[in-house]
Amino acid sequence: MPRQKFSVLSLLWKSLGQHRGWREQWRRAEPKAEYDAVIIGGGGHGLGTAYYLAAEHNLTRIAVLEKGWVGGGNTGRNTTIIRSNYLFDESARLYDHAVKMWADLSQVLNYNVMYSPRGVMMLAHTVHDVQSAKRHIHANRCNGVDNEWLTPEEAQAYCPPLNIDPGLRYPVLGAALQRRGGTARHDAVAWGYARAADALGVDIVENCEVTGISRDATGAVEAVETSRGLIRTRKVGVVAAGNTSVVLGMAGVRVPLESFPLQALVSEPVKPIFPCVVMSNGIHAYISQSDKGELVIGAGTDVYTSYTQRGALYINMHTLEAICELFPNFRRLRMLRNWGGIVDVTPDRSPIIGKTPVPGLYVNCGWGTGGFKATPGSAHVFAWTLAHDEPHPINAPFTLERFRDGHLIDEAAAAAVAH
Amino acid sequence: MLLIHCPHCGRRPELEFTYGGEAHVARPLDPAAVSDDDWAAYLYSRKNTKGVHAERWRHTRGCGRFFNALRDTTTDRILVTYKAGERAPTGETP
Numbered sequence: 001m002p003r004q005k006f007s008v009l010s011l012l013w014k015s016l017g018q019h020r021g022w023r024e025q026w027r028r029a030e031p032k033a034e035y036d037a038v039i040i041g042g043g044g045h046g047l048g049t050a051y052y053l054a055a056e057h058n059l060t061r062i063a064v065l066e067k068g069w070v071g072g073g074n075t076g077r078n079t080t081i082i083r084s085n086y087l088f089d090e091s092a093r094l095y096d097h098a099v100k101m102w103a104d105l106s107q108v109l110n111y112n113v114m115y116s117p118r119g120v121m122m123l124a125h126t127v128h129d130v131q132s133a134k135r136h137i138h139a140n141r142c143n144g145v146d147n148e149w150l151t152p153e154e155a156q157a158y159c160p161p162l163n164i165d166p167g168l169r170y171p172v173l174g175a176a177l178q179r180r181g182g183t184a185r186h187d188a189v190a191w192g193y194a195r196a197a198d199a200l201g202v203d204i205v206e207n208c209e210v211t212g213i214s215r216d217a218t219g220a221v222e223a224v225e226t227s228r229g230l231i232r233t234r235k236v237g238v239v240a241a242g243n244t245s246v247v248l249g250m251a252g253v254r255v256p257l258e259s260f261p262l263q264a265l266v267s268e269p270v271k272p273i274f275p276c277v278v279m280s281n282g283i284h285a286y287i288s289q290s291d292k293g294e295l296v297i298g299a300g301t302d303v304y305t306s307y308t309q310r311g312a313l314y315i316n317m318h319t320l321e322a323i324c325e326l327f328p329n330f331r332r333l334r335m336l337r338n339w340g341g342i343v344d345v346t347p348d349r350s351p352i353i354g355k356t357p358v359p360g361l362y363v364n365c366g367w368g369t370g371g372f373k374a375t376p377g378s379a380h381v382f383a384w385t386l387a388h389d390e391p392h393p394i395n396a397p398f399t400l401e402r403f404r405d406g407h408l409i410d411e412a413a414a415a416a417v418a419h
Numbered sequence: 420m421l422l423i424h425c426p427h428c429g430r431r432p433e434l435e436f437t438y439g440g441e442a443h444v445a446r447p448l449d450p451a452a453v454s455d456d457d458w459a460a461y462l463y464s465r466k467n468t469k470g471v472h473a474e475r476w477r478h479t480r481g482c483g484r485f486f487n488a489l490r491d492t493t494t495d496r497i498l499v500t501y502k503a504g505e506r507a508p509t510g511e512t513p
Contacts, residue, residue, distance in 0.1 A: 243469070245465075245466075245467035245469070246467075246469050254460065254464045255464070256459075256463035256464050256465065257465070257467055258440075258465050258467050259467055259469075259492075303437075303438045304438040304474070304490075304495075305440075305467060305472065305474070305492055306492050306495055307469050307492050307493050308492070308493065308494065308495050312420050312421075312433065313420065314420060314433075314434065347462075347463050403459045403462070403463045404455050404456055404458075404459040405455070
């Protein structure tokens with residue numbers, strides 16, 4: 001069924017019927033007995049992978065299996081920050097590939113993902129922070145990634161609520177600003193990809209949990225067992241974020257991942273006050289304002305591994321103390337709700353995108369605390385990897401084997417985020 | 420916040436402790452003799468169990484000692500704690 005196109009005219013036309021004439025944006029698909037490719041995980045990365053497989057690699061029989069609902073995992077739980085100011089060449093290429101795709105994603109999908117390049121400003125509070133930020137800026141510029149140094153006064157001019165009082169316990173000594181960085185609407189990314197993939201014939205099967213992966217005599221993948229029956233396929237892409245260890249364990253593949261809760265919270269909605277994204281890795285706080293008016297706040301992960309999708313209150317307290325210090329006029333805001341997602345963290349804090357030792361089994365995982373920003377780029381190169389049975393040049397360094405071979409992409413210290 | 424039973428000091432709030440990752444990961448006795456795959460597995464591969472997980476904790480702001488715990492990672496409930504060097508109640512070697 002061709003997708004219903006969204007445009008000013010179609011919106012006006014449907015408004016005459018009080019918007020009752022719209023169809024569902026994607027079908028409620030029943031799982032078929034066999035597919036050319038099965039994607040496990042219906043978040044942004046998984047739905048995007050299915051979309052690019054159909055749109056760019058002409059695979060027609062594709063299913064996305066989601067144990068819950070579309071976008072109900074980390075896609076719907078993150079703080080929606082987009083940036084590409086990573087230190088190493090491999091990371092800069094990967095994340096900037098995504099940032100470039102964000103620019104016209106709404107047009108490509110005919111779905112407003114509300115990408116807003118409002119600028120991501122990362123604060124420096126110590127001499128070490130300053131030196132590290134300037135090193136990042138130079139490295140980024142060498143890789144064609146925009147990033148610039150701001151003095152405290154320039155930082156405050158860019159973000160007026162920022163407190164640059166030198167008497168602070170952790171004073172703002174300056175900031176690195178990536179102007180192309182920003183935010184997007186997380187749900188719209190999942191929905192937009194789901195709708196676009198569905199229009200190309202992809203079956204999106206919700207409430208379908210994978211319980212096993214069957215392999216033939218040669219060891220290659222031949223089927224996935226699910227809560228809704230056996231599905232035969234020769235290609236399986238695992239995009240299961242915090243549950244990746246569990247899913248890959250079904251095929252006997254061990255991965256260097258640990259799953260941690262990562263919490264976020266939002267304030268009550270207020271009028272527009274916060275024009276950009278501010279991150280402080282030194283004192284563990286990220287903040288931006290959603291288009292609904294809520295301040296969206298995030299921090300580092302909880303300390304112990306868990307699958308509970310909740311975390312300790314003291315982690316949020318720590319973050320809010322930092323927010324109140326940096327933005328004193330938010331001290332009387334009430335927090336509306338908080339939640340957690342389960343993030344899969346690798347030892348070098350870089351993702352794993354590629355083949356596994358099992359023929360026909362591919363994995364896209366290890367995005368840790370920062371996967372949302374990479375959604376289009378990650379899905380694009382992972383679809384390429386599935387279609388060609390070899391990695392795209394951009395994700396070629398992000399193999400599972402790098403841990404054996406010692407070619408780590410060690411953003412753990414370099415990504416300049418709170419882990 | 421968890422309430423954690425230190426085998427030496429008794430029940431204390433989580434803030435007194437530091438998480439130490441998966442327990443019973445044994446360093447190969449002769450690193451030069453193990454394959455690259457086995458060495459990488461020792462360094463990086465973790466069970467990341469969804470369910471009962473044997474893990475190390477350190478009572479950093481108390482007695483300072485390491486000990487082990489069995490915790491259900493689907494509920495965060497700590498089932499039992501035991502001293503470092505003791506065999507895990509699940510039968511894993513120390």
